[in-house]
Amino acid sequence: MRRMFDQEFLKELEYLSFVSRKVKRNGGRVISMANHNIRCDGNELYLRRQLRRFGNGTRFADHRVYVSGDDLRHFDWNLYSRLGEYFTKRYEVDEDVYVYFFLDCSKSMQAGDGNLNKFVYASRFVAALAYLGLSDSKYVSVIPFANQLGKIFPPTRGKWNFFNLIRFLEQSKPILPATNLQTAVCDFINKTKRTGIVFIVSDFFEPVGYQAAIDQLRYCRFEPIMIQVHTDFEADPMSDSATAQLLNNNCTIANIENESAKNNSNSEELNLIMTESILKKYKKCFGDFLETIRNYCNKNNISCSISRTSVPYNELILEMMTF
Numbered sequence: 001m002r003r004m005f006d007q008e009f010l011k012e013l014e015y016l017s018f019v020s021r022k023v024k025r026n027g028g029r030v031i032s033m034a035n036h037n038i039r040c041d042g043n044e045l046y047l048r049r050q051l052r053r054f055g056n057g058t059r060f061a062d063h064r065v066y067v068s069g070d071d072l073r074h075f076d077w078n079l080y081s082r083l084g085e086y087f088t089k090r091y092e093v094d095e096d097v098y099v100y101f102f103l104d105c106s107k108s109m110q111a112g113d114g115n116l117n118k119f120v121y122a123s124r125f126v127a128a129l130a131y132l133g134l135s136d137s138k139y140v141s142v143i144p145f146a147n148q149l150g151k152i153f154p155p156t157r158g159k160w161n162f163f164n165l166i167r168f169l170e171q172s173k174p175i176l177p178a179t180n181l182q183t184a185v186c187d188f189i190n191k192t193k194r195t196g197i198v199f200i201v202s203d204f205f206e207p208v209g210y211q212a213a214i215d216q217l218r219y220c221r222f223e224p225i226m227i228q229v230h231t232d233f234e235a236d237p238m239s240d241s242a243t244a245q246l247l248n249n250n251c252t253i254a255n256i257e258n259e260s261a262k263n264n265s266n267s268e269e270l271n272l273i274m275t276e277s278i279l280k281k282y283k284k285c286f287g288d289f290l291e292t293i294r295n296y297c298n299k300n301n302i303s304c305s306i307s308r309t310s311v312p313y314n315e316l317i318l319e320m321m322t323f
Contacts, residue, residue: 004120005127005166012314013131019318063087098139098155098196100222101126102184106146108205109174112231112309119174121309122201122229127166128317129199134159139196144172145184155194179206181213189220201227203234204293211296218300226304228293235286235308237279 066075066086074089103126109119126142133140139157142165144150153168179202198217204210204226217224290306297304307316 004123004170009124009127013128016128016314016317017132017135062090064090096139096157096194098141098194099130099133100155100188100192100196100198101130101140101142102181102188102198102200102202103142103144103169103172104146104179104200104202105144105150105172105174106177106179106205107174108179108203111203111234116231116309118203118229118231118309121313122227123169123172125227125229125313125316126199126201127169128313130165131159131162132317134162134165139194140165142168143184143188145179145181145188147177147180147183149184149187149191179204180208181206181210182208182216185213185216189216189222195221195223197223197225199225199227201229203230204228214296214300214302218302224302226293226297226302228290228304228306229309230290230306231309236283 063076063079064087066088070088074091076087076089079085079087103122105119109117109122111118112121115121130140130142134157137157139155141155142153144152150172153165156165181200181202181204200210200214202210210226214224214226293304293306296302305316305320
């Protein structure tokens with residue numbers, strides 16, 4: 001069985017790191033892909049963001065008009081001698097950036113085989129972005145969750161900690177019960193002192209609904225970014241027990257996870273003959289589910305990406321590298 005993080009994965013990380021540095025220097029979009037299986041809305045790759053605060057720093061930022069009471073040590077006398085205008089210099093102080101990765105470990109993330117498995121795909125995506133963050137001196141944390149928080153990889157800075165992080169990811173498994181993002185987020189907020197960017201990597205097959213949890217993160221001054229992953233057969237299935245339960249429950253997508261877990265726990269299988277009309281109804285239902293995520297994110301100015309696991313995770317990250 002192929003390891004989740006092998007030598008090929010590590011080589012891909014170095015390429016991503018090289019491209020990210022190039023983007024950081026030159027700005028703009030590096031790559032433009034027309035792959036219809038990737039949908040990125042309003043993404044700006046977090047590793048190039050800095051929280052800007054003006055104060056007694058060492059890096060010049062800009063000028064502003066001098067007002068009475070400003071520190072005369074920052075007054076620009078050279079500008080005054082040339083233009084006769086009163087301006088003071090502003091200096092920028094960098095603040096620490098914290099990046100939190102919520103990784104869905106519910107049973108629905110077991111879907112797919114090999115590299116197309118949703119949990120493997122999500123773990124590699126998290127590891128790759130975490131590597132870029134650690135390389136850029138960000139604080140990085142990984143939070144496995146399902147109906148509650150799992151064991152947390154605490155906020156860590158420094159590229160040398162990356163191998164500890166991937167060992168942590170290799171020990172995480174999608175064996176927890178059905179998803180309850182709101183419970184996990186409440187626990188996270190109560191335990192976390194520093195706000196930051198929160199990547200939520202999940203299929204969002206959420207019985208309770210994800211909106212309240214995302215709204216709570218925003219209210220508490222976190223910046224959520226939603227990454228929805230799904231397999232090809234979830235978008236266009238032929239037959240499985242989850243589809244049957246889905247169609248029998250008024251096209252409620254969250255029932256996939258609950259009913260699949262119920263069937264598995266009872267060791268029961270449900271055979272379904274997929275007719276053209278049923279398949280059409282399911283595909284419409286799943287498409288509406290994804291569109292709901294896009295509409296929610298667009299309405300609330302939240303960055304989101306939607307991708308199938310058949311699209312390489314590194315292509316998804318490259319697509320996110322925009323200003």
